[in-house]
Amino acid sequence: MSHEAHAxxxxxxxxxxxxxxxxxxxxxxxxxxxxxxxxxxxEPILGSLLVPALFIMSAFKFAVVVAMFMHLRFEHSLLWKxxxxxxxLGTAMILAMTLLFWNDATDAVGGPEFHTGSTLxxxxxxxxxxxxxxx
Numbered sequence: 822m823s824h825e826a827h828a829x830x831x832x833x834x835x836x837x838x839x840x841x842x843x844x845x846x847x848x849x850x851x852x853x854x855x856x857x858x859x860x861x862x863x864e865p866i867l868g869s870l871l872v873p874a875l876f877i878m879s880a881f882k883f884a885v886v887v888a889m890f891m892h893l894r895f896e897h898s899l900l901w902k903x904x905x906x907x908x909x910l911g912t913a914m915i916l917a918m919t920l921l922f923w924n925d926a927t928d929a930v931g932g933p934e935f936h937t938g939s940t941l942x943x944x945x946x947x948x949x950x951x952x953x954x955x956x
Contacts, residue, residue: 838889846889853878872919876912883908 857878864871887904888894894901 838892842889846885850882850885853882876915880908880912 857875860867860871860874860878867874887901893904
């Protein structure tokens with residue numbers, strides 16, 4: 822069997838995705854994205870559940886795109902396992918970096934005073950320099 826015949830035969834194995842299915846997939850992905858945006862702008866409501874919720878929604882969108890748009894659900898299971906491994910590895914790396922720098926106050930906006938609740942500005946601190954004059 823020639824390569825072209827085999828390629829044509831492999832494309833005939835699964836039913837084609839219809840335009841209606843693509844529109845439905847797009848709508849689902851849009852709704853999940855809207856929920857992600859809502860969640861990120863309403864952090865006080867979700868609190869510590871925000872990051873896990875965003876991870877779960879992102880993983881869901883990844884799975885839908887890979888399975889439906891890349892037609893991975895019709896391919897050999899090894900490809901699905903490779904993409905899943907990449908997702909797990911990427912998630913583990915992000916979680917490791919997040920946990921590594923979770924309590925690092927050196928990059929906080931406003932410096933250490935921001936975390937201690939001090940309201941002193943630089944000019945009123947002992948030895949602090951006054952703010953430069955505006956011209």
